[in-house]
Amino acid sequence: MEERTIVTEPFVIDLGSGLKVRGEVRCAGLPGLKPVLLIAHGFKAFKDWGFFPYIAERFAASGFYTVTFNFSCNGVNETDFDELDKFAVNTYSREQGDLAAVLHAVQQRQLPLASEADARTVAVLGHSRGGGNAILFAAEHPAVKAVVTWNGVARANLFDASFEAEAASKGVAYTPNARTGQQMPISHVFFEDLKSQGERFNIAQRLSRLTERIPVLLVLGSADSERIVTGFGALREAAPAARHHLIEGAAHTFGAVHPFAGTTPALEEALNVSVRFFAENL
Numbered sequence: 352m353e354e355r356t357i358v359t360e361p362f363v364i365d366l367g368s369g370l371k372v373r374g375e376v377r378c379a380g381l382p383g384l385k386p387v388l389l390i391a392h393g394f395k396a397f398k399d400w401g402f403f404p405y406i407a408e409r410f411a412a413s414g415f416y417t418v419t420f421n422f423s424c425n426g427v428n429e430t431d432f433d434e435l436d437k438f439a440v441n442t443y444s445r446e447q448g449d450l451a452a453v454l455h456a457v458q459q460r461q462l463p464l465a466s467e468a469d470a471r472t473v474a475v476l477g478h479s480r481g482g483g484n485a486i487l488f489a490a491e492h493p494a495v496k497a498v499v500t501w502n503g504v505a506r507a508n509l510f511d512a513s514f515e516a517e518a519a520s521k522g523v524a525y526t527p528n529a530r531t532g533q534q535m536p537i538s539h540v541f542f543e544d545l546k547s548q549g550e551r552f553n554i555a556q557r558l559s560r561l562t563e564r565i566p567v568l569l570v571l572g573s574a575d576s577e578r579i580v581t582g583f584g585a586l587r588e589a590a591p592a593a594r595h596h597l598i599e600g601a602a603h604t605f606g607a608v609h610p611f612a613g614t615t616p617a618l619e620e621a622l623n624v625s626v627r628f629f630a631e632n633l
Contacts, residue, residue: 355567356379356380358378358380361374362463366448366449366452372452375407376418378417381414382424382532384469385416385469386472387416387457387470387472387631388410388418389473390406390477390481391422391478391481391485392422392477395432396478397421398568401604401609401610402618404419405614409622415474420449432528438535439523439535442540442541442545444456447484448485450488451488464629470494472496474629475499476500476625480505482502482504486557486558487551495603498561499570500567500569503569504554505554505555505583505586508542510526518537519539523539542602554586555586558593559590569594570595570625571598572603574601594628605620
């Protein structure tokens with residue numbers, strides 16, 4: 352790919368109640384309107400984690416109006432993770448609301464470089480829990496025309512029964528962050544949100560209906576965790592019309608680390624198959 356200058360502009364969406372969605376728009380100096388790509392990070396991640404800035408630039412260089420952002424309760428303000436009080440009360444409902452706020456800002460031309468964006472052509476790419484969010488969001492927003500998930504979750508509840516029981520009895524349970532050494536709180540409200548929403552957050556079921564309307568690509572690293580690999584099988588069974596791509600030997604982050612130490616063959620494969628998929632379907 353030839354070198355293209357990428358313009359990066361930050362934005363903040365004030366949601367009220369002390370919550371903000373912070374992000375960046377990236378765009379290449381190419382003629383014409385560009386399809387919009389929203390990139391959703393996963394659990395214990397953020398817009399500047401590892402490969403996210405790199406892939407945002409790559410998608411921008413490929414002709415997308417690319418939007419990366421922090422979910423408002425992902426636990427990150429200035430550094431990772433300096434808002435654990437917000438991380439504790441993050442929910443799928445909150446993240447779906449954040450995605451809706453970003454989409455609304457795109458459609459209302461409120462984000463930077465808005466004159467470059469084709470707001471009628473929106474796609475979502477999500478990694479891990481962000482993949483689950485991408486499917487759920489597209490299922491409720493007809494403006495989304497295509498979805499790609501990278502090692503996406505098949506179940507909204509990432510925790511086992513004992514962890515959930517601890518959160519219910521004590522009000523909060525803790526999950527370790529191996530990279531930072533922090534004990535990260537998960538409030539009982541996370542589980543209450545899942546229970547109150549019922550079928551809304553049934554990722555496999557929503558995907559099965561979504562593929563009747565728009566194209567979806569599921570990308571999996573074959574060396575990811577058993578939960579992700581098994582979930583990938585469940586998603587394929589629920590939605591046989593979804594396209595899928597297996598990257599042999601790739602783990603959850605395709606070999607990329609934080610701080611970013613450079614790309615990997617597996618990450619390049621995920622990027623290339625995703626760019627081709629969007630190019631064919633947008």
